Amino acid sequence: MLFDIAVYLPFVVLLVVVIAMAIRILREYERGVVFTLGRFTGVKGPGLILLIPYVQQMVRVDQRVIVLDVPTQDVISRDNVSVKVSAVIYFRVVDADKAVIQVENFQQATSELAQTTLRSVLGKHDLDEMLSERDKLNNDIQDILDSQTDAWGIKVANVEIKHVDLGESMVRVIARQAEAERERRAKIINAEGEEQAARKLLEAAEILARQPEAMQLRYLNTLALIGTQNNSTIVFPFPTDLGQVINAFADRGSAPPRQP
Numbered sequence: 001m002l003f004d005i006a007v008y009l010p011f012v013v014l015l016v017v018v019i020a021m022a023i024r025i026l027r028e029y030e031r032g033v034v035f036t037l038g039r040f041t042g043v044k045g046p047g048l049i050l051l052i053p054y055v056q057q058m059v060r061v062d063q064r065v066i067v068l069d070v071p072t073q074d075v076i077s078r079d080n081v082s083v084k085v086s087a088v089i090y091f092r093v094v095d096a097d098k099a100v101i102q103v104e105n106f107q108q109a110t111s112e113l114a115q116t117t118l119r120s121v122l123g124k125h126d127l128d129e130m131l132s133e134r135d136k137l138n139n140d141i142q143d144i145l146d147s148q149t150d151a152w153g154i155k156v157a158n159v160e161i162k163h164v165d166l167g168e169s170m171v172r173v174i175a176r177q178a179e180a181e182r183e184r185r186a187k188i189i190n191a192e193g194e195e196q197a198a199r200k201l202l203e204a205a206e207i208l209a210r211q212p213e214a215m216q217l218r219y220l221n222t223l224a225l226i227g228t229q230n231n232s233t234i235v236f237p238f239p240t241d242l243g244q245v246i247n248a249f250a251d252r253g254s255a256p257p258r259q260p
């Protein structure tokens with residue numbers, strides 16, 4: 001009995017080892033690229049996978065979104081300003097067979113491509129556009145990366161520019177530029193206010209010229225306003241017709257009496 005067990009024991013152990021080598025379990029987000037004698041024979045998963053030991057090999061591919069930090073890049077803008085730019089890329093594998101067969105290391109390849117694309121795209125724009133139009137730049141970089149990585153079975157979901165670092169001298173220049181811009185806007189607003197005030201005064205003058213009674217009402221309103229103030233000297237301007245009446249009375253009083 002013991003002899004029989006000793007005879008069959010190696011075969012049982014070998015069978016267990018073969019079964020263990022043949023069974024593969026893939027998670028929901030994993031896919032297995034299977035090669036039979038070196039040739040691609042399909043993509044399997046998720047779940048339980050059976051392989052022929054030593055005949056078939058499998059490469060696991062993770063299809064979850066991968067977050068890739070793009071190292072800081074030295075970029076020279078179109079207006080010859082040197083800045084340091086960093087970004088982050090979100091991508092995932094959609095075709096596991098292409099990601100394994102078409103490129104040796106798809107993560108490294110995507111990282112290198114992202115660095116060159118970042119420098120190329122940002123170098124075509126001015127510094128002001130880098131600072132104010134990040135959404136547009138992000139979309140441009142994403143479109144380029146997505147089109148070039150499609151052959152690798154990769155989908156670039158999003159690209160975000162994280163930091164645009166400027167030198168200290170450039171920060172001072174931008175601060176002076178912003179101050180000059182604020183002064184320019186203030187002068188424009190002041191000039192527009194003066195123009196509107198002049199137009200209103202011209203309209204008021206035209207109304208007063210058409211209706212002399214309005215001028216008299218304005219004169220009385222001014223006298224009432226002056227009377228409420230603590231002034232030591234008040235100068236009353238007389239209307240032209242009132243001055244003529246006073247001069248006429250003065251001329252009568254100074255005339256010689258008639259001879260009987």
